[in-house]
Amino acid sequence: MSGAPHTRRPATLASLAAELGVSRTTVSNAYNRPDQLSAPLRARVLEAARRLGYPGPDPVARSLRTRRAGAVGLLLTEALSYAFRDPVATGFLEGLALACEQAGQGLLLVPVSPEHADVTAVHQAGVDGFVVYSVREDDPHFLAVLQRPVPTVVCDQPIGVEGVDRVGVDDRAAMLGMARHLTGLGHRRFGVLCMRLTAHRHDGPADEARQAQTSYPVQRTRLAGLRDGFAEVGVTWAEVPVHERFEHTIDAGAAAAAELLAAHPDITALVCTSDILALGALRYAVQHGLGVPEELTITGFDGVPEAERAGLTTVRQPVRDKGQVAGELLLERGDRSKPRQVILPTELVVGTTSKAPRALHRFFSGW
Amino acid sequence: MSGAPHTRRPATLASLAAELGVSRTTVSNAYNRPDQLSAPLRARVLEAARRLGYPGPDPVARSLRTRRAGAVGLLLTEALSYAFRDPVATGFLEGLALACEQAGQGLLLVPVSPEHADVTAVHQAGVDGFVVYSVREDDPHFLAVLQRPVPTVVCDQPIGVEGVDRVGVDDRAAMLGMARHLTGLGHRRFGVLCMRLTAHRHDGPADEARQAQTSYPVQRTRLAGLRDGFAEVGVTWAEVPVHERFEHTIDAGAAAAAELLAAHPDITALVCTSDILALGALRYAVQHGLGVPEELTITGFDGVPEAERAGLTTVRQPVRDKGQVAGELLLERGDRSKPRQVILPTELVVGTTSKAPRALHRFFSGW
């Protein structure tokens, strides 16, 4: 196959121009404005470029001059590699990639290790704007993004940042709907499994004080939806045990379910703030002979394919659309004057993991 | 939350220096070499920067000067968004992201629409090197990458490009192993489902002429492994029907299986060059009451999680490691003089979809 010198760069636009005895402008035009010079001259330039191994205008130098990098930066809450394991993040990425692709923009994944609070990666990123995917309010990387003089779009969280567009769903309304679904079935004793609430690892019960402290607005909002829904039937939030998990994995969900059910064996419905956690809970139930939904109702949030396959009762949200809208919002050449907020619809999906609690089964059968 | 002017950039390193009455070097050092100036002075600089809304050195200008972009470009064979749907690609990306993350390098997804042969995106990419994931030999984007004066690492294909590192597996040996597994079970009548062989859409039988034309070395090599394995028991390649599908989806696999089985109802083993195609074939078989493995043996290649769950007999390859090694190969500061080639191990996974053909069942039972 063809071989080329992949090592040094001797040739530059200026050297090429000198070699040809034309001006730098002409060479530049040969690449960027073919209509600004005669076809034969252009051919001569391109031929000489090939001969000298000139790879065309240096992208970085051009970016400096034109003040556009041709790429969008993506800031994720977790380690970069996590994004490819989590089905929700993957869906978001697919949508975002689609939008970038259509606009001919690159997508730069900014390397952030949540451990190291090293913000330099954000400063290094040669991008025309940032998409921020679901990071906590006080994330230093996010703060660094805000410093950058480029437009920013947030997906999900943080919420209410001045001058920043946002795409998300109505988490509170969605969870309120879920709560009503469950109370409508007759459930009154609930348990809740939620994702991490702070930057610091904590696994176990999360009391109201801790819930109030969360730096993840989405978790706060989902819990608020539940609280309000339960309140409608007289279940006070104080009596609902909430367990938190730092890791967002099926294993973590299973462990949390085990823990919560051990402490509160009387609950009839286990509400999870994500499908992954719910799938973990489901696995725990199956492995321990706990009938779902006969003995225990389990619900999730997100509507990932695995959940659908498992028949999980959940809230489906358009993750792919979120990514696409985020990209469009950022790349849209339009009115940047006032920040925009896009709220996408959700849908309650009643699967096979929710049902009236056992006591009512008996009640109804005795009828 | 904090608000900042996300619109204009009035402040620059030079203007800050002027404002403070110090040299540009000093301001630069304040950011890049804190040990090169007194702490108080540095504090003064940083304070002034905050006050004037100076976001720190412009990354593009710095890149131009330092000649490094701090990012790796990724070239994919398919549309960008496809990468997030295909489990093999996702695994690769996870590994690559991991390597980038560890090296503090960004990962730039280069937007290529396979339809438009528009190569500008490759020229625009401000990166220090490229990782090329499984593209065809004559891909114009790949050719454009080779022009760029930066190091390049290829995963899987193309093969044997001068001056380019590569990571892959021994596809021929792996498929040879699969062939022997099947011939060892007693199979003699095979059908093969393979992925696209050329840039142009073709769905249906692929005769030897077409197979020879392929611009995808991996497909060629996998078929060669089968051919050699079958030859060992006297099955000539000419008598093995090979069907090709352009799309790489479960639906495509199902359609291809239907087509091939209709034309060759006598085959006892259907070998697929990917798990996705095999899962499609499996679905077809299940839906049409064809017993697997009793009436038909089906095998795949890759070892994706879905395949494992389905009990597919397949070749497991370390897709995540491929990504990680590709990244390390590229980012490694070491010896760039001679191109390196890394071949990762594969493993034949015998699942529940392969078994001796029916004729032999009878034969053995009669024994």
Place this chain on the structure above:
DNA sequence: TTGAAAGCGCTAACAT
């Protein structure tokens, strides 16, 4: 249609 001049914003020698 082509060329000359003027930077884009920054860093790295090399002084001091």
Place this chain on the structure above:
DNA sequence: ATGTTAGCGCTTTCAA
């Protein structure tokens, strides 16, 4: 410890 001097490679008015 701080400043001076040169560019990195390119695009873009503006003039010829």
